[in-house]
Amino acid sequence: MNGLVSTDNLKDSIPKALGWKLENNMIVKVFLFRVYMDSISFINDVAKESEKLNHHPDLIVEYCKITVKYTSHDLGGVSNNCLKMATWINDKTKFL
Numbered sequence: 001m002n003g004l005v006s007t008d009n010l011k012d013s014i015p016k017a018l019g020w021k022l023e024n025n026m027i028v029k030v031f032l033f034r035v036y037m038d039s040i041s042f043i044n045d046v047a048k049e050s051e052k053l054n055h056h057p058d059l060i061v062e063y064c065k066i067t068v069k070y071t072s073h074d075l076g077g078v079s080n081n082c083l084k085m086a087t088w089i090n091d092k093t094k095f096l
Helices: 007-013 036-053 080-092
Strands: 021-023 026-032 058-062 065-070
Touching: 026 080, 036 058, 036 065, 036 080, 065 080
Parallel strands: none
Antiparallel strands: 021 026, 026 065, 058 065
16 A cells, blocks of 8 residues: 655665665655666666556656655655665665
């Protein structure tokens, strides 16, 4: 179930060990890539997985640098789906 995560629970739930931060009611992480096209492949993979959950991030694209921001605009903060996607992304990028 996709519900809003309370602020107290959020501090314990964010996968901080792998670089996610809480900023302005969002969880945020910056990813650096050696090759530009690897960053584009990453965006496409995130987009496909996000579509499955119908939970889409804000993505900032720079040269070999992608910033991913998750929040639930409908619920007004970080949701369970935000955390699911952060965990999925961490698993996908653990070798970066």
